[in-house]
Amino acid sequence: MKLNLYEDKKNINEHVDVYYANMRPVIRQIIDSVNKDRPVLQGRPADEDLDDGEELILDPSEIYYLDHIERKLFAYTKDGVFRVMNTLASCEEMLWTYGFVRVSKSNLINIYKIRQLKPDLNMKVYASFDNGERICVNRSYKKSFNDYLQKMRGIM
Amino acid sequence: MQRVKQFIIELCCVYTLISVVGAFVNIITGTETNNANVITMFLSCAIATFVLYMHRLFDNVSPLVMIIVQYLAACFLCALMILGLSYFYGPVTPWGWFEYFRSFTIPYIILAALYYYRVFSEAKKQNALIQEIQQKSREKNSGEV
Numbered sequence A: 001m002k003l004n005l006y007e008d009k010k011n012i013n014e015h016v017d018v019y020y021a022n023m024r025p026v027i028r029q030i031i032d033s034v035n036k037d038r039p040v041l042q043g044r045p046a047d048e049d050l051d052d053g054e055e056l057i058l059d060p061s062e063i064y065y066l067d068h069i070e071r072k073l074f075a076y077t078k079d080g081v082f083r084v085m086n087t088l089a090s091c092e093e094m095l096w097t098y099g100f101v102r103v104s105k106s107n108l109i110n111i112y113k114i115r116q117l118k119p120d121l122n123m124k125v126y127a128s129f130d131n132g133e134r135i136c137v138n139r140s141y142k143k144s145f146n147d148y149l150q151k152m153r154g155i156m
Numbered sequence B: 001m002q003r004v005k006q007f008i009i010e011l012c013c014v015y016t017l018i019s020v021v022g023a024f025v026n027i028i029t030g031t032e033t034n035n036a037n038v039i040t041m042f043l044s045c046a047i048a049t050f051v052l053y054m055h056r057l058f059d060n061v062s063p064l065v066m067i068i069v070q071y072l073a074a075c076f077l078c079a080l081m082i083l084g085l086s087y088f089y090g091p092v093t094p095w096g097w098f099e100y101f102r103s104f105t106i107p108y109i110i111l112a113a114l115y116y117y118r119v120f121s122e123a124k125k126q127n128a129l130i131q132e133i134q135q136k137s138r139e140k141n142s143g144e145v
Helices: A024-036 A090-096 A141-154 B002-029 B037-059 B063-089 B094-144
Strands: A040-046 A056-058 A062-069 A074-075 A080-082 A100-103 A107-110 A112-119 A126-131 A133-137
Touching: A024 A090, A024 A133, A056 A080, A062 A090, A090 A100, A090 A107, A100 A141, A107 A133, A112 B094, A133 A141, A141 B094, B002 B037, B037 B063, B037 B094, B063 B094
Parallel strands: none
Antiparallel strands: A040 A056, A040 A080, A062 A074, A062 A107, A074 A080, A100 A107, A112 A126, A126 A133
């Protein structure tokens, strides 16, 4: 994508024009950034108390998956596990353009971080990530997972 | 109500398929069926479809466990059904039991094997799709920098 930047110190009406062929996730992300709607996930290291831990801004592209355990949501990244204060449903809605898809009642995975999708001998299908962890793709979500992949391929 | 409708539709499909295959087998082997067999076949289809329809209860266990448990449940219920029918049509011989379980088990194993193959082939396709999406994303990101 071609990027033109024009610096004008006297400009009092800063604006961004986006010329696009179709509304791909990357275009949606640019719009979100301009509108300040870019999803921001704030998390605290999971091993610290909520009040003591330093709050960090999590980049969605760095998250492997989100796991909902005992009414708490955790984000798994290369740098560790972070407690996120959003709900799983809101994250699903907010992050679908960033490659996040629901694969079970309690898991949202980032397809850009999947190393391999592999069934076990017991026929359970697991998504393996770069950090060596695996998340099971539940049978009930198989169709929606497949539809999501087709949709993402279509709009890429 | 929706589930009952779906169950009835599935039962109709299964029974039709089994009847047609049964008719072909009869033509090839030169055998004939009778009313008792037709009723037994329909009740077996209804039990097997009902048991397989319960697959949602097994979402949290592996498909292999689900297949085995459903097979055992269907076998048990069908055996009860045959015992019930034997009061009307006379006792079932040991060979009759063997024939029944053989004709029940063979299609079940074939269908389970097909399901097993489908799980692996679908995962392979989805894997290829994920690699393609990741590749496209990498190309786009490198082109944008």
